[in-house]
Amino acid sequence: xxxxxxxxxxxxxxxxxxxxxxxxxxxxxxxxxxxxxxxxxxxxxxxxxxxxxxxxxxxxxxxxxxxxxxxxxxxxxxxxxxxxxxxxxxxxxxxxxxxxxxxxxxxxxxxxxxxxxxxxxxxxxxxxxxxxxxxxxxxxxxxxxxxxxxxxxxxxxxxxxxxxxxxxxxxxxxxxxxxxxxxxxxxxxxxxxxxxxxxxxxxxxxxxxxxxxxxxxxxxxxxxxxxxxxxxxxxxxxxxxxxxxxxxxxxxxxxxxxxxxxxxxxxxxxxxxxxxxxxxxxxxxxxxxxxxxxxxxxxxxxxxxxxxxxxxxxxxxxxxxxxxxxxxxxxxxxxxxxxxxxxxxxxxxxxxxxx
Numbered sequence: 001x002x003x004x005x006x007x008x009x010x011x012x013x014x015x016x017x018x019x020x021x022x023x024x025x026x027x028x029x030x031x032x033x034x035x036x037x038x039x040x041x042x043x044x045x046x047x048x049x050x051x052x053x054x055x056x057x058x059x060x061x062x063x064x065x066x067x068x069x070x071x072x073x074x075x076x077x078x079x080x081x082x083x084x085x086x087x088x089x090x091x092x093x094x095x096x097x098x099x100x101x102x103x104x105x106x107x108x109x110x111x112x113x114x115x116x117x118x119x120x121x122x123x124x125x126x127x128x129x130x131x132x133x134x135x136x137x138x139x140x141x142x143x144x145x146x147x148x149x150x151x152x153x154x155x156x157x158x159x160x161x162x163x164x165x166x167x168x169x170x171x172x173x174x175x176x177x178x179x180x181x182x183x184x185x186x187x188x189x190x191x192x193x194x195x196x197x198x199x200x201x202x203x204x205x206x207x208x209x210x211x212x213x214x215x216x217x218x219x220x221x222x223x224x225x226x227x228x229x230x231x232x233x234x235x236x237x238x239x240x241x242x243x244x245x246x247x248x249x250x251x252x253x254x255x256x257x258x259x260x261x262x263x264x265x266x267x268x269x270x271x272x273x274x275x276x277x278x279x280x281x282x283x284x285x286x287x288x289x290x291x292x293x294x295x296x297x298x299x300x301x302x303x304x305x306x307x308x309x310x311x312x313x314x315x316x317x318x319x320x321x322x323x324x325x326x327x328x329x330x331x332x333x334x335x336x337x338x339x340x341x342x343x344x345x346x347x348x349x350x351x352x353x354x355x
Contacts (some may be wrong), residue, residue: 077148087253163263281333282303
């Protein structure tokens with residue numbers, strides 16, 4: 001075996017190799033067809049540009065991917081994260097401005113930069129309701145032994161109804177500017193959302209890689225029955241995974257509602273669960289559970305957001321955005337198929353210089 005072939009096999013066997021290659025291909029495409037894509041400017045002490053937009057707009061998806069990774073690693077899935085986003089944002093909006101119904105829209109008594117609830121309590125309660133949603137999913141899966149897809153489908157459907165009940169089926173506009181900092185603020189030139197994602201990622205990484213919990217999650221995903229017989233409480237492991245996923249969705253909901261300065265129970269986080277699952281799969285975590293990669297899932301989210309940003313930068317009409325996005329994502333996913341990997345390995349073997 002030649003040195004080139006040996007190096008290729010070592011690199012291709014690395015967990016993050018294919019996500020990095022996919023992201024580099026997207027960046028290379030932009031380099032040739034849209035050079036301004038990499039232009040970064042400093043305005044008012046903040047960094048602006050397409051790359052910064054990817055970090056900022058992709059933050060909710062990265063958070064969802066981190067939480068979804070834990071669930072999928074246990075051989076489960078959470079279809080309700082989009083609904084949890086809507087619930088979290090609705091709860092925060094109502095706590096800031098509790099006026100409901102038409103009065104909320106037509107009232108002339110609303111005063112900007114005034115909140116009816118302290119900001120810290122808005123955040124805590126918004127996250128608490130999200131944790132309860134994740135706990136509900138975890139109880140249905142771990143205690144009631146309901147299939148994950150069915151169990152989370154319940155909240156996926158009912159969750160938006162709950163969000164509409166919270167907002168009285170109205171789009172609530174938020175007027176409290178300190179709340180806007182969550183999704184639109186900057187620290188040291190970088191979006192505040194970047195630091196939120198970094199903190200959640202480091203927390204998840206520390207819990208799963210510096211404690212035995214990560215091994216427990218992988219063990220349950222591979223074979224929950226064997227894990228139980230070996231002394232692992234697989235029910236609590238699954239409960240933890242779904243609860244953490246709910247927390248991540250709640251943080252994403254606060255970011256989204258802060259970014260758009262409103263709470264829309266119908267559209268907030270709509271279909272985001274599909275992007276989250278795709279990001280995890282692109283990152284190298286198998287849907288069958290077991291070994292997982294948090295960094296790979298974050299890269300998968302960046303890939304999806306990069307594709308979305310690229311499409312919009314090219315001025316693609318909104319009605320065909322999903323079609324173009326699906327085609328690009330399909331091409332990325334094909335890089336992970338064993339047939340493509342085998343073809344690439346054979347190509348390097350033929351081109352390698354035999355000793």
